[in-house]
Amino acid sequence: MSNRVAISRCKSYHLDEVTESIREVISNTSFPCVKNKKVLVKPNILSDAKTETGITTNPIVVEALINILKEEGAETIYLGDSPGLHSSSFDAHTCGIKDVCERTGTNWVDFTANPVMHKIGKHSLPIARIIDEVDVVISVAKFKTNQLMYSTGCVKNMFGSIPGLNKSSCHVKAPSRSAFADLITEIYKESKCSYGLMDGIIAMEGPGPANGNIRQVGLILGSADSYLTDYAQAMIMGYRIEDIPILMAGKKKGYTKLEPTYPLLDARELVIKDYKRVEIGKEKAIPALIKSNLLKPFHSLMIKIRKTPTFRDDKCVLCKRCVDICPAKALDVVDNHITLNKAHCVRCYCCHEMCPKNAIDII
Ligand code: SF4
Ligand code: SF4
Incomplete structure (x- = not known):
């Protein structure tokens, strides 16, 4: 090619x-x-x-x-x-x-x-x-x-x-x-x-x-x-x-x-020095051995150290697009707020991609 x-x-x-x-x-x-x-x-x-x-x-x-x-x-x-x-x-x-x-x-x-x-x-x-x-x-x-x-x-x-x-x-x-x-x-x-x-x-x-x-x-x-x-x-x-x-x-x-x-x-x-990039995740620093299939039990740990979605009530209009897209069923509406079950969340950020109101921060 x-x-x-x-x-x-x-x-x-x-x-x-x-x-x-x-x-x-x-x-x-x-x-x-x-x-x-x-x-x-x-x-x-x-x-x-x-x-x-x-x-x-x-x-x-x-x-x-x-x-x-x-x-x-x-x-x-x-x-x-x-x-x-x-x-x-x-x-x-x-x-x-x-x-x-x-x-x-x-x-x-x-x-x-x-x-x-x-x-x-x-x-x-x-x-x-x-x-x-x-x-x-x-x-x-x-x-x-x-x-x-x-x-x-x-x-x-x-x-x-x-x-x-x-x-x-x-x-x-x-x-x-x-x-x-x-x-x-x-x-x-x-x-x-x-x-x-x-x-x-x-x-x-x-x-x-x-x-x-x-x-x-x-x-x-x-x-x-x-x-x-x-x-x-x-x-x-x-x-x-x-x-x-x-x-x-x-x-x-x-x-x-x-x-x-x-x-x-x-x-x-053509490098744009002040281009606002997404910060590289901490799992980059985890030794290669842990990333390998030999130690699969640690993979969920790697996911958990990734940044987590947080939901802003001041912007959210409760459209539930985030709830509908979440593949891990980690989101729900409780008392008119979006709530996250952190244990279920796989940090895929599909919710962030689908939110029409920029009401989700990844922090
Ligand atoms: S997609 Fe955004 S605006 Fe819609 S319910 Fe979720 S957080 Fe709220
Ligand atoms: S990051 Fe992924 S798994 Fe976590 S709440 Fe959002 S859509 Fe669900």
């Missing part, structure tokens, strides 16, 4: 400027041939939030890519995603991505309709049927921090191919950071994704992926090796690559060499 990561400046979401920037990125990397192919475009729609929140891939980036795919002769283009709480009314209008389907004649896909069971690692998991039906899959991620994995990106974006609440249950199947990162790499492999494009024009810093602050970064990134797109993102954010669990899991499994070359801008020269 090519190790080129192209990074192009793009200061605004004007369609012409974004199109030019994406063209520059894909022409400097190994973009898959889409002529006469069925192509799935998979943006990040963590929740159907307003575009200006920076939670989702910007619809203009999606539209520009689709226009390029059409010009390149793609036979049929599909667009879809599945948020953690995937209600029957979900159609991605608020974030503007469903409107792109209408403007470009692209087919919107419901990932929850007839998913197919796949053996993924040691687990059997449902995956969106469209993954099995297309020739080319393109991950179109958002440049964002993440409380659990420190940065999200093109690899983790394909976690969305697991429909709805099946995603949060993965945190119980793989509760440690390293086990979860391993599972994400297997899901990514199963998704057959062949290109990772990233919207880094307006990015998210701080407590991402849903409750951070937006920040102008002004970049579009892309590589045929999605791990390298994410590598460049992590570097620009100022992380040490060794601290990013998904990158280390992908390298350990031989899915990537993590040896990027930069045909356009060089990520090492």
